[in-house]
Amino acid sequence: MMGKDGNDRSGSVENTDASANADRSDVSAAPPECPFCGSSDVELESAFGSEVSKMQFYCNSCRTVFEHIKFDGERPDTGR
Amino acid sequence: MSDDEWPDGAVDFVQAIADTKLLLGQRYGQWSLAGPSLEDNMGGASAAQEEIGMVRQLFGLLKEQGRDPDWLHGERNPEEFYNASPLDTINGDWIVFLCTVGPVDRAAWYLLDAVDHEDFAGLVEKIGEEEYFHLEYHDARLEALAAEEPVAVQSTFEEVLPGTLAFVGPAAYGADVDPLYGAFTDRSVAEIRAALLAHYEELFADTVVSLKDVDRSYPPIEEWDKRRRRVSDSGPTEEDIKQLTGARNAEFTIE
Numbered sequence: 231m232m233g234k235d236g237n238d239r240s241g242s243v244e245n246t247d248a249s250a251n252a253d254r255s256d257v258s259a260a261p262p263e264c265p266f267c268g269s270s271d272v273e274l275e276s277a278f279g280s281e282v283s284k285m286q287f288y289c290n291s292c293r294t295v296f297e298h299i300k301f302d303g304e305r306p307d308t309g310r
Numbered sequence: 311m312s313d314d315e316w317p318d319g320a321v322d323f324v325q326a327i328a329d330t331k332l333l334l335g336q337r338y339g340q341w342s343l344a345g346p347s348l349e350d351n352m353g354g355a356s357a358a359q360e361e362i363g364m365v366r367q368l369f370g371l372l373k374e375q376g377r378d379p380d381w382l383h384g385e386r387n388p389e390e391f392y393n394a395s396p397l398d399t400i401n402g403d404w405i406v407f408l409c410t411v412g413p414v415d416r417a418a419w420y421l422l423d424a425v426d427h428e429d430f431a432g433l434v435e436k437i438g439e440e441e442y443f444h445l446e447y448h449d450a451r452l453e454a455l456a457a458e459e460p461v462a463v464q465s466t467f468e469e470v471l472p473g474t475l476a477f478v479g480p481a482a483y484g485a486d487v488d489p490l491y492g493a494f495t496d497r498s499v500a501e502i503r504a505a506l507l508a509h510y511e512e513l514f515a516d517t518v519v520s521l522k523d524v525d526r527s528y529p530p531i532e533e534w535d536k537r538r539r540r541v542s543d544s545g546p547t548e549e550d551i552k553q554l555t556g557a558r559n560a561e562f563t564i565e
Contacts, residue, residue: 280359281356281359281360282352282353282356282443283356283360283440283443299439299440300443301439301442301443302439303439304438304439304442305423305435305438305439305441305442306416306419306438306441306442306445306446307509308419308420308423308502308505309420309504309505309506309508309509310497310505
């Protein structure tokens with residue numbers, strides 16, 4: 231599938247320059263579903279978004295960039 | 311939103327969390343121009359945006375409970391802000407900044423995490439995801455600073471932690487005394503205070519920073535303002551309030 235930059239992105243995350251950051255422990259391992267169309271055909275666009283706690287994904291289905299919180303589902307420990 | 315009115319004291323409790331986050335947003339914004347590196351400054355700017363986003367959500371709930379929108383958004387005097395007192399002013403360098411906002415941000419999270427009410431379902435989860443980043447960042451930096459600048463870290467903690475404990479509430483508010491426990495929260499003030507202190511004792515355990523001189527009895531319950539969760543009558547400066555309310559931006563308003 232062609233990405234928005236005209237490159238073939240069918241190989242998903244591994245094909246992107248930003249994929250090196252996917253090995254970072256602070257980046258979620260599993261890509262999220264697109265919040266607009268629900269597709270799982272998404273790829274990591276950038277390890278940083280508008281805020282450093284977010285990263286950007288590109289949806290190959292609806293061709294939309296969306297942001298995702300790195301620590302999705304994580305909660306800080308409260309000593310309970 | 312639920313149909314239920316919150317129990318007595320709950321609105322003030324949430325107001326204190328919201329106003330603390332409002333001031334945290336202001337302090338993080340100032341930090342974004344004062345950090346030792348570009349990454350630290352980006353972290354400050356990022357945290358500022360997130361705190362202000364949380365304020366918007368919490369103010370929304372407070373409006374539903376009858377708080378006046380104009381009052382919430384800044385038409386009030388300094389002594390009407392319910393923020394944690396260590397955020398009134400921060401005099402010092404970036405180390406003092408970090409050692410002040412770190413424990414206060416963590417305390418605000420512990421209080422919010424203790425809320426057990428359906429109006430907060432989902433909201434606390436979302437805030438927790440953002441706070442995870444803030445608190446991990448603080449702790450990593452605090453550990454490093456405890457090794458590099460132990461005197462400054464320890465002296466700032468000795469100054470800031472009592473006011474932070476006052477924000478949480480009096481030590482006497484155990485499960486049988488805390489008026490919100492069981493009615494609005496599922497964790498007593500005394501338990502939250504203990505967890506907060508234990509966290510920093512563990513964080514600094516392998517450093518020379520000691521918290522043994524921190525006044526753990528603070529605040530005196532007879533002097534504690536239960537609405538503003540502090541002892542002093544002070545508040546943020548008029549200058550801070552002007553910036554928080556955007557009063558100076560009014561000249562750019564398009565009528």
